[in-house]
Amino acid sequence: MARSLRARRRRGRLRTVALIGIDGSGKTTQAHRLADALTAAGRRATYHRNAGGRRWLGRIAQRFGRPDAQRLVGRNGLLAVESVLRWLAIALALVSCLVTGRTAVMDRYAVCQYASIRAHGGHRWERLARATYRVFPQPQVTFLLSVDPAEAYRRIERRGTDHETMGWLTAADTAYRTLPEYPTFVVVDAGRPADEVSRQIRHHLADWFPQAASAPEDPEPEDPEPEEPEPRRDVAAQARP
Template identity: 85%
Template sequence: MARSTRARRGRARLRAVALIGIDGSGKTTQAHRLADALTAAGRPATYHRNAGGRRWLGRLAHRLGRPDAQRLVGRTGLLVVESALRWLAIAAALLGRLVTGRVAVMDRYSVCQYVSIRAHGGHRWERLARIAYRIFPAPQVTFLLAVDPAEAYRRIEQRGTDHESMRYLTAADAAYRALPEYPTFVVVDAGRPPEEVSRQIQAHLAGWLAAPATPATAADPAAGRRPEVEWLPVQARP
């Protein structure tokens, strides 16, 4: 089974990879690094931030004297706006992939919206969201960056650009693990230093970057032997 999986990955063309996880898990950092590393390895890739606009709404709420986005537009309003904006972002990312042929590295994907709905207690809206998002194909690989909610909270407070409650982070962490898609995720320990997390992600994708066999190499395997993919070091983004 493992051999056939590696062989299939070697023949397949990597089209889309998603990085998901609770806020503060390092999704954006790792998505940027992965897009840069794939491009450096000869697999042109584009980073796509599929945000739902919650951070922007939160900033707007503060300017208007409200404590958070939910107090500004209500729970239902927040979920509707977030679902619509994320849907549009994912649609634009997939369209861009079709036009350019580049690997789409997705910073968040549709399952992130299902988690947001569950964490906000709007479970009855998940069915509608799944109907709307079902037109999007599943990425070939989805990495779940798993981190303790307390560590995620510390990171968010340290960056100082937004705020999340421990209650929400804990609920979102539990929601990811309860999703029916969870068994298909590649779970990565995101509590480690960023460089180690990058190595975990890149090591898993090495199988997808294997060169497909050709008639010439099938006749003479030694002729088609290539060194393993060399991942070039990527500078950390601020």
């Protein structure tokens, strides 16, 4: 995987990066941070939220006295709406970045729809979804933000804007890990503080950042010159870690 990633880096500019993972993994936060960091480093980038509309449908469902979107439109209806809305969002994002020449930082991508289908138990729809989404190019890098479903659940409850069950989060986590694309993902430990997660992501993209931007933020100060240097002695060379 590392060799393949290096080969993709040598092909030229960074066109598309995708951040995927279960709800509560921090995709939106990290996608915004990455777009800002790339732009600050001189590589213009744009954040794109490629949501499937589950949260929006969930709010509508509650207005009609239903607990969630699936109870409103049914499993097949939900998967159909998700697939269409996400397809349109990705298409618009790619066209926009093609026209402007900016890097597209994708908050969710096509594989998120495949994982959603699997988590809902609608496996027979996956083949149709893959045929429909096949028109989209694969991102040069796809980051899977990996977090324990229990921690994701706590984060969702803290933000208080929506709700997910532990059963759904666990099923979604399993779905991502069983996708045939999983070996191509760069798995990032998203259970760490947000700043550490950002550093992990930037480390993997270091070849696309200018050298100055990818250098350590707080370099160690140089040792001061001694007033009376001691005689030098030959010592065995050691490799730096």
